[in-house]
Amino acid sequence: MMTSLGTGIAVGYLIFVALGLIISFAVLWSTRAGRRDKGQGVDVERAEKAEPWWGVFVVGLLAILLGLTIWRAPWFTENDDPKDVQVQVTGIQFGFLVQPTQVKAGEDVEFNVTSKDVNHAMGLYNPQGQMIMNVEAIPGYTISRSYRFTEPGTYEIRCLEFCGYKHHEMIYPAFQVTA
Ligand SMILES: [Cu+2]
Incomplete structure (x- = not known):
């Protein structure tokens, strides 16, 4: 069954696709040969005057998107304090080696993520199936990311980088967080 969030995302996506189609057709329409032949060419002078405003529009839009999303980046919640538990996560075609497989809620957990063969990604999902973390698993490197679980339950790790x-x-279906 679809949740209301799922419906919202689906509807939003459809609107996004529809807008994309409308804009694509508008661009195609504006460049068709018939218009040019009738002498309705592009007003270059007017276009040049409008050009800086496109720059302002794009930079403004990017600034708004950045302002809305940057606060969810992990840098603001990471700290350098010593962690309670280290969890080693190694991606290997086609599974994850996880050690230890169980932590306690409330502990500061540090995931050390790497890969033995190709690029993978460790997507961590809570018991409701929502993604709460995504870390690249890259051969030859270890990427560390800390997390404090508040909710006990069974968490899942899914590969989020196409690897074969x-x-x-x-x-990895059963990363346990105990109370
Ligand atoms: Cu994969």
């Missing part, structure tokens, strides 16, 4: 023909089966 069984990528979709690359799931």
